[in-house]
Amino acid sequence: MGFISELFGYVLNALYNLISNYGIAIIIFSVLLRLILIPITIKQQKTMKKSNEMQQEMKNIQAKYKNNPEKLNQETIDLYKREGLSPFSGCFTAILQLLIILSVFWLVSQPLTYMKKVQNSEIYNEYKTIIENQTTKSSYKEIAIINKVEEDYQEITEKLKDENIENREELENKKSQLEELRLNMEFLGLDLSKVPTQSLNDWKVYIIPVLYVITSFISIRITTKTQTSKNKDGEKSEELESMEQMNKSMSYMMPIMSISIAVIAPLGLALYWLVSNILMIIERLIINKFMSSKEEEENA
DSSP states (O other): OHHHHHHHHHHHHHHHHHHOOHHHHHHHHHHHHHHHHHHHHHHHHHHHHHHHHTHHHHHHHHHHTTTOHHHHHHHHHHHHHHHTOOTTHHHHHHHHHHHHHHHHHHHHHSHHHHTSOOTTSHHHHHHHHHHHTSSSOOSOHHHHHHHHHHHHHHHHHHHHTOTTOTTHHHHHHHHHHHGGGOOOOEETTEETTOOGGGOTTOGGGGHHHHHHHHHHHHHHHHHHHHHOOOOTTSSOOHHHHHHHHHHHHHHHHHHHHHHHHHTTSOHHHHHHHHHHHHHHHHHHHHHHHHHHHHHHHHHO
8 A cells, every 4th residue: 555655656756746735736646546536436337237237136046046056156157248247346345445434544644655755864863863853743643743844944934034033055055945845734724744643633634524425425415326226126125125235334434534634634644634525415416417317228
């Protein structure tokens, strides 16, 4: 996963160098990542649709061979082969989502390592030692380094305004070194380096997580609506009912897990998830509309 974080870091850093704003870079990064994942999303939607359509046939097989487990297994395998599906087709998507979640978490937690790639520089090690020796320990050392660097950078900038300052050359050299570690994390009045659980008195840190929760439930609503299917008699089979319940449970677990991480992580992570959710909702609505139109054409 560190390798994926490295790759993501190159992309995010290239965007940041063009824009000089961490928040906007994350938004564009989210858009690019969703565009890359569109083929997988389309395949997932088609798989869900096909899985729902074959439930009636699956029910017939289970009824026919209920007393012959070996034949039941073989017929089930043959059915999946005929439909071009795998019983584990949903596993790949779930694993991929988990890998991306963890990779982006590491990326926003350690931007100097994975994004700026300055972890071996002298100035980085100097500030790392300063942070490690502080009485109040930070959960995210690199975020603490960025905040400390910004504080020192602004202090030096103020000192250099004095035309009679004696150590001007020394301060200018120091300021130049600090540029290597600086990240502009201000985004629409929000500090994306802040961690909600560590900034309880700042109500603004809850804006992005709350929006993320709202979009998560909208996304779940769309997904469960897509997955809902009925057999020819208009009633759901027991197997389909059980599968839908499991899918609903999994759908709710993912945002719950994500928000649990988001409130203990820098706000940059929650921003990425929020943008991804909005894009995912748009994707699913467009794909569902396209698939419905195609189905109507085929039926006609």
